[in-house]
Amino acid sequence: MVSFKIALRFLKSSKMQTLLIMMGLAVGIAVQIFVGQLLTNLQEGFLEETTGNASHVTVFPAEDEIIIDNWESKVAGIQNIDGITAVSPAVDSPALIVKGSQSNSILVRGLDMTQAEAIYELAENTYEGDVPTNDTQVLVGKELATDLTLSVGDGLDIITPSQNTFTLWVSGIYDLGSAIVNERWIIVNIASAQSIYSLGDNITSIETQTTDIFTTDSTAEEVAAALGNSPITVNNWKDDNPDFFSALASQGASSYMIQTFVLLSVVIGIASILSITVVQKSRQIGILKAMGIKDSQASLIFLYQGLLLGIGGAIMGVLLGAILFYGFIQALSSSGDSIISSSFDINFLLLSGLIAVIASAMASLLPAIKSRKLDPIEVIRNG
Amino acid sequence: MADMINMQKVSKIYSGAIETQVLFDIDLKVEEGSFNSLVGQSGSGKSTLLNIIGTLDKATKGTVEIAGQRTDTMTKDQLASLRNQSLGFIFQFHHLLPEFTARENVLMPYLIQHGKTTSEIEKRADELLGLVGLDAVKNNLSTEMSGGQQQRAAIARALINNPKLILADEPTGNLDTDTTDSVYRLLRQINEEYGTTFLIVTHDRKIAERTDRIIMVEDGRIELDLIT
Ligand SMILES: Nc1ncnc2c1ncn2[C@@H]1O[C@H](COP(=O)(O)OP(=O)(O)OP(=O)(O)O)[C@@H](O)[C@H]1O
Numbered sequence: 001m002v003s004f005k006i007a008l009r010f011l012k013s014s015k016m017q018t019l020l021i022m023m024g025l026a027v028g029i030a031v032q033i034f035v036g037q038l039l040t041n042l043q044e045g046f047l048e049e050t051t052g053n054a055s056h057v058t059v060f061p062a063e064d065e066i067i068i069d070n071w072e073s074k075v076a077g078i079q080n081i082d083g084i085t086a087v088s089p090a091v092d093s094p095a096l097i098v099k100g101s102q103s104n105s106i107l108v109r110g111l112d113m114t115q116a117e118a119i120y121e122l123a124e125n126t127y128e129g130d131v132p133t134n135d136t137q138v139l140v141g142k143e144l145a146t147d148l149t150l151s152v153g154d155g156l157d158i159i160t161p162s163q164n165t166f167t168l169w170v171s172g173i174y175d176l177g178s179a180i181v182n183e184r185w186i187i188v189n190i191a192s193a194q195s196i197y198s199l200g201d202n203i204t205s206i207e208t209q210t211t212d213i214f215t216t217d218s219t220a221e222e223v224a225a226a227l228g229n230s231p232i233t234v235n236n237w238k239d240d241n242p243d244f245f246s247a248l249a250s251q252g253a254s255s256y257m258i259q260t261f262v263l264l265s266v267v268i269g270i271a272s273i274l275s276i277t278v279v280q281k282s283r284q285i286g287i288l289k290a291m292g293i294k295d296s297q298a299s300l301i302f303l304y305q306g307l308l309l310g311i312g313g314a315i316m317g318v319l320l321g322a323i324l325f326y327g328f329i330q331a332l333s334s335s336g337d338s339i340i341s342s343s344f345d346i347n348f349l350l351l352s353g354l355i356a357v358i359a360s361a362m363a364s365l366l367p368a369i370k371s372r373k374l375d376p377i378e379v380i381r382n383g
Numbered sequence: 384m385a386d387m388i389n390m391q392k393v394s395k396i397y398s399g400a401i402e403t404q405v406l407f408d409i410d411l412k413v414e415e416g417s418f419n420s421l422v423g424q425s426g427s428g429k430s431t432l433l434n435i436i437g438t439l440d441k442a443t444k445g446t447v448e449i450a451g452q453r454t455d456t457m458t459k460d461q462l463a464s465l466r467n468q469s470l471g472f473i474f475q476f477h478h479l480l481p482e483f484t485a486r487e488n489v490l491m492p493y494l495i496q497h498g499k500t501t502s503e504i505e506k507r508a509d510e511l512l513g514l515v516g517l518d519a520v521k522n523n524l525s526t527e528m529s530g531g532q533q534q535r536a537a538i539a540r541a542l543i544n545n546p547k548l549i550l551a552d553e554p555t556g557n558l559d560t561d562t563t564d565s566v567y568r569l570l571r572q573i574n575e576e577y578g579t580t581f582l583i584v585t586h587d588r589k590i591a592e593r594t595d596r597i598i599m600v601e602d603g604r605i606e607l608d609l610i611t
């Protein structure tokens with residue numbers, strides 16, 4: 001108790017120094033929070049942008065098959081697996097669009113418009129016209145529409161691999177955020193695709209979305225297990241895009257590294273300043289020891305100082321970091337469309353604050369040990 | 384009467400670049416409740432002797448007993464407790480804590496022992512501050528007091544835990560004669576009222592002559608031991 005009182009008084013009696021140390025700590029914490037929060041939100045936004053309108057776990061026919069039969073029961077079997085949020089059947093087949101001398105190779109995608117909504121949000125992503133409502137209508141992508149100068153109501157001839165020609169009518173134009181998709185996919189009713197390719201009631205894939213893109217590999221295993229003895233294979237987004245994940249992981253690692261080094265430099269700074277305060281206060285410690293303060297109590301004075309500085313610095317730093325990050329996001333979103341959200345991870349803020357407090361208490365360990373060695377006779381003898 | 388201090392064959396050797404022996408086989412007994420002075424030339428070893436008695440310094444050889452307890456074999460924590468509860472120091476340089484007021488400095492030895500102060504001890508601190516004539520400045524930081532006032536605050540601080548033995552190293556070294564006089568009358572008064580044992584280092588012959596016993600040190604040896 002006496003140690004705490006003395007620690008508090010030491011800090012109060014040199015306000016400027018106390019404030020400077022706290023501010024040094026606060027700036028470090030603020031930078032750490034800013035970097036950490038920015039990267040987390042950037043990755044989340046990036047991930048949402050890339051995988052938000054994509055199938056996470058996809059069921060395909062086994063290697064020597066071309067169709068999935070009896071698909072309603074398979075869809076039902078997948079639906080209840082943990083982590084699966086949407087299931088949608090699809091009929092995909094390549095085709096050619098010939099217009100004048102130009103020919104585009106495209107993919108006809110037959111979707112159940114209701115169930116596919118949960119994955120592709122077509123209603124929202126169709127910016128002109130509407131999604132197909134009958135078997136002769138088709139939804140085309142933004143880039144394809146520009147390339148072929150198509151608009152809502154136009155007719156479109158497609159040639160299937162078996163050399164049959166079908167005429168479809170453009171009901172709307174979509175934008176799924178990726179030029180490759182927009183150029184290549186034309187979207188029709190599932191029944192329309194089934195009749196174009198004479199598939200009867202069969203389909204070619206089952207698409208899903210999951211709660212967590214990082215565990216799609218294990219979700220895929222569960223899906224495969226649920227469909228047990230059917231002749232199918234199951235792909236997942238994670239295994240299909242290894243580069244994407246290693247990029248995310250190394251980005252994350254570099255962010256942790258920056259955060260760690262920022263904190264480390266702050267801790268070293270505090271440790272060195274506190275070491276100086278032991279020298280500054282050696283007279284006082286000597287007097288206190290002559291009056292009978294124990295070595296452990298003397299050490300506690302410096303630990304408490306570290307703790308108090310840590311708490312003050314952490315509170316200031318968390319606030320500063322939050323303001324900095326929020327301001328940055330506001331400035332960013334006012335200058336255009338931003339994929340980074342300004343949402344805060346409270347746990348991350350609290351953890352950063354806690355780490356700051358612990359780190360500065362640790363930084364005071366060295367001066368605390370140094371103060372033990374201080375012999376009162378040196379002070380008494382030399383005045 | 385029992386011995387408050389009992390030193391036998393105490394030597395002190397500083398071993399630096401050159402070894403210097405400062406104290407030579409000192410035997411010294413001081414009775415409980417007595418009022419003693421320690422005199423001698425500058426550099427004769429008075430402060431060294433006092434600091435060994437006060438457990439701030441260690442003897443190179445010999446044994447030291449304070450109130451019947453061997454101090455040369457105690458641990459650092461035991462020594463800290465002994466200093467806190469049984470000893471009071473008044474140093475050559477007053478040594479107050481500059482971050483604290485006079486009153487807080489006086490209460491510090493109590494705070495070290497108990498962790499917090501009570502209204503009783505605060506009353507006692509105020510009484511002691513009154514006794515040394517510091518009523519008017521007791522809430523000043525120690526840096527906002529004159530040298531003599533700081534010295535008197537240090538005296539009040541030495542008394543707060545009711546120590547059995549007070550060790551004073553030239554407590555009036557930088558005070559004028561009037562203040563010196565009042566400080567001595569104060570120490571004498573405490574000695575008579577509480578039976579506190581005093582060992583006072585002084586250069587002032589007149590002061591020494593007013594104590595019960597004069598111990599004179601010369602070149603690290605007790606040359607003269609005079610009961611007045
Ligand atoms: N750390 C040290 N190393 C070596 N010699 C020392 C040390 N401290 C003190 N001395 C020597 O010990 C001797 C006694 O010193 P001490 O301080 O006890 O003298 P003193 O009688 O108190 O003198 P004064 O009246 O000037 O205060 C001196 O000669 C001094 O030089």
Ligand SMILES: [Mg+2]
Nearest residue numbers: 429430431475
């Ligand atoms: Mg001296």
